[in-house]
Amino acid sequence: MDERDFFTEKPESRPARFQCPKCRRTNDFQIRWIRRTRKAQIPGGADERARAMFAKVKDHLVRLDDDVTCPTCRRRFEIPSHRALVFLEELEGLPRDVEEDEDQ
Numbered sequence: 001m002d003e004r005d006f007f008t009e010k011p012e013s014r015p016a017r018f019q020c021p022k023c024r025r026t027n028d029f030q031i032r033w034i035r036r037t038r039k040a041q042i043p044g045g046a047d048e049r050a051r052a053m054f055a056k057v058k059d060h061l062v063r064l065d066d067d068v069t070c071p072t073c074r075r076r077f078e079i080p081s082h083r084a085l086v087f088l089e090e091l092e093g094l095p096r097d098v099e100e101d102e103d104q
Helices: 048-056 098-103
Strands: 007-019 026-038 060-063 067-069 076-078 085-087
Antiparallel strands (some): 026 060
16 A cells, blocks of 8 residues: 555645845745545555554645746756755744735
8 A cells, every 4th residue: 555545635835935046136926735634444455564554643744846947047956955855744833925925
């Protein structure tokens, strides 16, 4: 049984701010992610090993985009982050974006 069988997947886009290494301008980019949410119960036909894995899995985000294009100089550059997987419990403690605060 594959680990992806334990999750429901939903595409998501999140804002991020990066500085272009060529022109040194900072811009906001929309980064594509897949949100993997753990299913309520284990799929049928699971053995003991799969049940043990299901007990340990957590909700997380997987980054789809590896690079972005600078709107100023049109150069592509790699996203300067080593994190391609982020657990959702780590995001809960972070402050919300400024744009969301202005709407309220």
